[in-house]
Amino acid sequence: MSPVPAPPPPPRRAGPAAQPDPDGHGTPIGRRLVLGMVGLGAAALATAPYVQGGFEAFLGAASEKDPTSLTGLLPNGGGFRYYSVAASVPERGPENYRLTVDGLVERPTTYTLDALQRLPQTRVVRDVQCVTGWRVPGTSFEGVPLARLLDAAGVRPEARAVRFSCFDGTYTESLTLPQARRDDVMVALRMQDEPMRHSHGGPVRLYVAPMYFYKSAKWLSGITVTRDVEPGYWERLGYDVDAWVGRSNGRDDAPTV
Numbered sequence: 001m002s003p004v005p006a007p008p009p010p011p012r013r014a015g016p017a018a019q020p021d022p023d024g025h026g027t028p029i030g031r032r033l034v035l036g037m038v039g040l041g042a043a044a045l046a047t048a049p050y051v052q053g054g055f056e057a058f059l060g061a062a063s064e065k066d067p068t069s070l071t072g073l074l075p076n077g078g079g080f081r082y083y084s085v086a087a088s089v090p091e092r093g094p095e096n097y098r099l100t101v102d103g104l105v106e107r108p109t110t111y112t113l114d115a116l117q118r119l120p121q122t123r124v125v126r127d128v129q130c131v132t133g134w135r136v137p138g139t140s141f142e143g144v145p146l147a148r149l150l151d152a153a154g155v156r157p158e159a160r161a162v163r164f165s166c167f168d169g170t171y172t173e174s175l176t177l178p179q180a181r182r183d184d185v186m187v188a189l190r191m192q193d194e195p196m197r198h199s200h201g202g203p204v205r206l207y208v209a210p211m212y213f214y215k216s217a218k219w220l221s222g223i224t225v226t227r228d229v230e231p232g233y234w235e236r237l238g239y240d241v242d243a244w245v246g247r248s249n250g251r252d253d254a255p256t257v
């Protein structure tokens, strides 16, 4: 019998631990400790006390609840951290990548990578901000505006939201339709002027520029238009569904966007 799901970490308040780290490298847990925890395996993560840093310790709790859950929490280069709640994710490329748009639409559609590449692309440069505190300034993303794919499919009038699914088989995300139609929300094919790498969720990930990075689902495989918002993976475990940077999970200290 699996244990009752652990509560989410407490909301982050203004103060040293809640501040983004300006160089994008530090976190509430030091890198060496994180690596040590990964080295010791999921059991060590699962018993990590919450005081060591909400999100990472919480990931450990999630892995205790579901043994197929988190095993990867490693530096991803350039100040990024690698996150995956799935133990391993098979690579997909031009030959076997597919993105399906379905649900409350007039014309369900499946795109190949090539088809996505041939659509007009947009480019957004912002700071990437994880809810745990790490930040990578001035990161470029390029891809197809989500609004374009929604319009191509023809959203039905009764629809109000979008659910995203991933070919890791586990992660999900959600947006309201007005959020999904913003011009800084895209199906991203490139990051930092290179094709999206597998470790960053390639060949295609969602990119939601104005929200914490957990909204930017990696290894995107499905866009389903729904009647209501269906909270995503972390949201079912207590994180805010509307994850505006600086305005969610207790962060009331940042300027209004």
Ligand SMILES: Nc1nc2c(c(=O)[nH]1)N[C@H]1C(S)=C(S)[C@@H](COP(=O)(O)O)O[C@H]1N2
Pocket: 076, 080, 081, 082, 083, 084, 085, 086, 130, 131, 166, 168, 171, 199, 200, 201, 213, 214, 215, 216, 217, 218, 219
């Ligand atoms: N499929 C999937 N997408 C995901 C996650 C995940 O575990 N699985 N983690 C999220 C979180 S919490 C963060 S901070 C970013 C990390 O992206 P990166 O690995 O490219 O740094 O991906 C987000 N998207």
Ligand SMILES: [Mo]
Pocket: 083, 130, 131, 132, 213, 214
């Ligand atoms: Mo994150």
